[in-house]
Amino acid sequence: MLDTVRRTIADYQMLAPGEPVLCALSGGADSTALLRALLALGYPVRAYHLNHCLRGQEAERDEAFCRALCGALGVPLTAERVDIRGEAARSGQSIETAARRVRYTRLAALAQGGKIATAHTADDQIETMLFHLARGTGPRGLAGIPPVRGQIIRPLIEAERADIEAYLAALGQVFVTDSTNQTDDYTRNRIRHGVVPLLREINPALSDAAARLGRLLRQDDACLTEQARDLTDAAAEGEGAWRVSVLRAAHPAIRSRALRRLAAVCGVPARDFAAVHVRSLEQLLETDDPSAVCSLPYGYRAWREYELLRISRAEMPAPLVEVLLSVPFAGAVWDGRVRLCIRQLEKNEVFYKTFNTFCVDCGTISFGTLCVRPRRTGDRLRLTANGGSRSLKKLMIDRRIPRQRRAQLAVIADENGPIAVQDIGMDIARAPQGGARIEIKIEG
Numbered sequence: 184m185l186d187t188v189r190r191t192i193a194d195y196q197m198l199a200p201g202e203p204v205l206c207a208l209s210g211g212a213d214s215t216a217l218l219r220a221l222l223a224l225g226y227p228v229r230a231y232h233l234n235h236c237l238r239g240q241e242a243e244r245d246e247a248f249c250r251a252l253c254g255a256l257g258v259p260l261t262a263e264r265v266d267i268r269g270e271a272a273r274s275g276q277s278i279e280t281a282a283r284r285v286r287y288t289r290l291a292a293l294a295q296g297g298k299i300a301t302a303h304t305a306d307d308q309i310e311t312m313l314f315h316l317a318r319g320t321g322p323r324g325l326a327g328i329p330p331v332r333g334q335i336i337r338p339l340i341e342a343e344r345a346d347i348e349a350y351l352a353a354l355g356q357v358f359v360t361d362s363t364n365q366t367d368d369y370t371r372n373r374i375r376h377g378v379v380p381l382l383r384e385i386n387p388a389l390s391d392a393a394a395r396l397g398r399l400l401r402q403d404d405a406c407l408t409e410q411a412r413d414l415t416d417a418a419a420e421g422e423g424a425w426r427v428s429v430l431r432a433a434h435p436a437i438r439s440r441a442l443r444r445l446a447a448v449c450g451v452p453a454r455d456f457a458a459v460h461v462r463s464l465e466q467l468l469e470t471d472d473p474s475a476v477c478s479l480p481y482g483y484r485a486w487r488e489y490e491l492l493r494i495s496r497a498e499m500p501a502p503l504v505e506v507l508l509s510v511p512f513a514g515a516v517w518d519g520r521v522r523l524c525i526r527q528l529e530k531n532e533v534f535y536k537t538f539n540t541f542c543v544d545c546g547t548i549s550f551g552t553l554c555v556r557p558r559r560t561g562d563r564l565r566l567t568a569n570g571g572s573r574s575l576k577k578l579m580i581d582r583r584i585p586r587q588r589r590a591q592l593a594v595i596a597d598e599n600g601p602i603a604v605q606d607i608g609m610d611i612a613r614a615p616q617g618g619a620r621i622e623i624k625i626e627g
Contacts, residue, residue, distance in 0.1 A: 184216070184220070184342050184346040184347060184349070184350040185220055185223060185224070185350065187341055187342045187346070188220045188221075188224065188338045188339060188342060189224060190341075191330065191338050191339075191340060191341050191342075192224070192336075192338050195330045195331050195336070196331075197298070197300075197330070197331060197336040197338060198226060198298060198336065200225075201225065201226070201227065202226065202227075202298065203226070203227040203228075203229070203297055203298075204221060204226050204227070204228055204229075204297065204298045204299070204300050204336070205228075205229050205230070205231055205290065205293060205294045205297060205298065205299045205300065206218050206221060206228050206229070206230045206231070206258075206300045207230075207231055207286070207290060207299065207300065207301045207302065208230040208231060208232050208249050208252075208253070208260070209232065209245065209249075209302075209359075209361075210232070210245040210246075210248045210249045210252070210358060210359040211302075211358055211359060211360065211361060212344070212347055212348055212351060212358045212360075213302035213303075213304055213307075213339060213344070213347060214301075214302040215252065215351065215356060215358040216302070216339065216342075216347045216350055216351055216356075216358075217300060217301075217302040217338060217339055218230060218252070218253075218256070218258065219256075219350075219351070219354060219356060220338065220339075220350070221300060221338070222256060222258070228258055229258065229259045229260070229261070229293075230249070230253050230258050230259070230260045230261070231260070231261050231262075231263075231289065231290055231293055232245075232246060232249040232250075232260060232261070232262040232263070233262075233263055233264075233265060233285070233286050233289060234246045234262065234263065234264040234265070235265065235267040235282055236264055236265065236266050236267060236268070237267055237268060237278070237282075238361075238362070241361070241362060244359060245359050245361075246262055246264075248358075248359050249262060250262060261293055263289060265285050265289075267281055267282045267285065270285060287335075291334070294334060296334065297334065298334055298335075298336050299334055299335050299336065300336050300337070300338055301335060301336075301337055302337075302339055303328050303337045303339060303340055304339045304340065304342055304343065304344055304347060305339075305340065305341050305342055305343045305344075305390035305393070305394060306343060306344040306375070306379070306390070307328065307340075308327045308328050308340060308390075308393055308394065308397065309327075309379055309382075309389060309390065309393045310371055310374050310375055310379065311327045311328050312325055312326075312327040312393055312396075312397070313374050313378060313379070314370060314371060314374060315327070317370075317374075321458065322400050322403065322404055323400070323404050325396075325400055326396075326397045326400035326401045326404065327393070327397045328340065328397075329401065340394075341390070341394050343390050407436055407437055407440055408440055408444075410437045410440075411437050411438075411440035411441040411443075411444055412441075412444065414429070414430070414433050414437055414438070414441045415441045415444050415445055415448075417429055418430050418441070420491055423449065423493055423494070423495060424488070424491045424492070424493050425445060425491065425492045425493075426490060426491065426492075427468050427487065427490050427491065427492050428490060430442070430468055430492065431468045431469065438465070438468075439461050439465070442461050442464045442465065443456060443461060445464075445492075445494060446460070446464075446479060446483070446485075446494060449483065449494040449495060450483065450496065451479050451480060451481065451483045451494070452480060452481060455480040455481065456479070456480060460479055460480065463477040463478075463479075463485070464477065464485055464492075467485055467486070467487055467492060468492065470487070472487065473487055473488070473489040473490075473583070474486065474487055474488070474489075474585060474586035474587070475487045479494070481496075482496055483495065483496050484496075486585075486587060488585040488587075489583050489585065501517075501518065503517050503556070503557040503590070503591065504517075504556075505554050505555070505556040506554060506555050506556070507552075507553070507554050508523070508525060508553045508554055508555060508595075509553075510525050510526070510527060510550065510553070510621055511525060511526045511527065512524070512525040513525075513526075516555055516593075517593075520591065520627050521555070521593045521605070521625065521626070521627035522625075522626040522627055523555060523593070523595075523623070523624070523625060523626075524622075524623075524624040524626075525621055525622070525623050525624075526621065526622055527545075527619070527620075527621055528542070528619075528620040528621060528622050530619075534615075534620070534622060539605055539606065539624065539625040539626065540622065540623070540624045540625075541595075541602075541603040541608075541609040541613075541622070541623045541624075542614075542615055542620055542621075542622055542623075543602055543603070543609065543613045543614075543615070543620065543621050543622075543623060544613060544614060544615045544616050544618055544619075544620060545618060545619040545620060545621055546616065546618050546619070547602075547612065547613045547616075548597055548602065548613070548621070549597040549598050549599060550597075552597045552598040553595075553596075553597050554595075554596060554597070555593050555594065555595055555596075556593075556594050556596060557590050557591070557592070557593075557594060558575045558576075558589065558590065558592065558594050558604070559594075561574075562574065562575040562594065562596075562600065562601050562604075563575065563600065563601070564578060564601055564604060564607060564608065564609075564610050565610055565611050565612060566578075566607075566608045566609075566610070566611060567611060568611055572610075575589075575594075575601070575604060575607065576589075578604075578607050579592075579607065582606065582607065584606060592604060592605040592606055592607070593605040593625050593627065595623055595625070602623070603623055603625070605625045605627070
């Protein structure tokens with residue numbers, strides 16, 4: 184077994200010679216063997232034990248065993264106690280999820296950027312792969328437990344449990360046994376006690392076969408993930424936007440990974456981003472609706488802006504209200520989202536037309552009702568002398584203004600209807616006719 188651990192550390196470049204390592208120690212056979220093996224191979228080792236306070240006297244026994252073992256071996260030990268049941272209730276997570284989160288958080292804090300060794304074995308690898316297969320998974324899930332994940336290393340990942348127990352027996356090293364591992368109340372235990380022995384009857388080299396499959400799948404996934412990174416870079420169109428046509432043209436194996444990467448870049452937690460969310464994003468790419476929207480975990484959403492795909496947290500903007508305007512006016516409205524400048528033009532002053540700057544005849548304005556407001560049902564504009572009036576909705580669609588932005592555009596209006604609309608234009612009926620004029624400038 185020691186040769187297997189030495190080879191695994193070298194093959195996956197887990198540790199440099201003499202590199203310090205923090206060992207997660209439960210007191211069970213696997214973690215006890217891991218601690219003894221790392222010491223035997225000459226690595227400076229510290230240990231960490233977490234008492235989950237879930238199994239009463241048995242948990243107290245485990246903590247006492249770890250203290251005695253580390254004392255006998257001269258290994259510095261940090262032991263902590265956390266009420267995992269209470270932590271799960273506070274966080275709304277399952278006990279297993281809460282325990283894992285707390286355990287890895289405490290390990291990372293104690294390691295301070297150094298390596299953390301956990302005692303996952305070849306048997307754990309098989310059970311994990313079968314568990315994921317039964318639940319339904321993709322290649323990454325079927326690959327099982329990665330030998331290295333960031334600062335986490337798993338030196339026992341290619342060692343079988345039978346060899347581990349034989350190693351401990353040869354050392355005369357005792358260990359503790361978690362009674363919950365003996366029951367079939369948990370899915371993993373049923374796989375361990377029922378499924379794995381049958382598969383080993385079919386192929387005694389099951390661990391080697393599983394390890395080989397995991398390596399091949401991780402190798403393929405690394406290649407496809409690199410191509411997905413190139414795809415997202417090629418599709419990028421400014422911050423938080425990606426070109427639909429580039430993503431849509433990619434091979435599905437690369438596209439699905441690219442969509443997962445986009446979601447992660449935008450802040451969507453990867454653990455809760457499932458295949459159903461990938462399918463929703465792919466439907467956004469394929470739809471003919473240029474303003475389609477889909478929901479993602481934790482309040483995030485993805486939407487189309489014509490030929491762009493965007494992902495962000497779904498924050499509902501405050502409703503926009505009508506604001507009465509006076510002349511002159513210079514300032515921001517709607518919490519700074521829009522800035523307006525309205526001023527009287529001198530009689531002979533030259534007006535310089537720019538985008539979102541309009542010259543309006545004063546005789547066409549009801550100044551007592553002059554306001555800025557969002558669009559309303561029935562709003563219409565006539566933009567040219569030769570054309571008829573059209574609804575703002577149709578004009579915005581023609582200008583390819585995203586649906587999410589349409590309700591945020593400023594409409595300068597009076598009791599007779601819109602005068603000028605941000606990003607659209609001015610009603611031709613309000614054009615100068617030789618009398619007094621005002622200039623309206625909209626920014627936002």
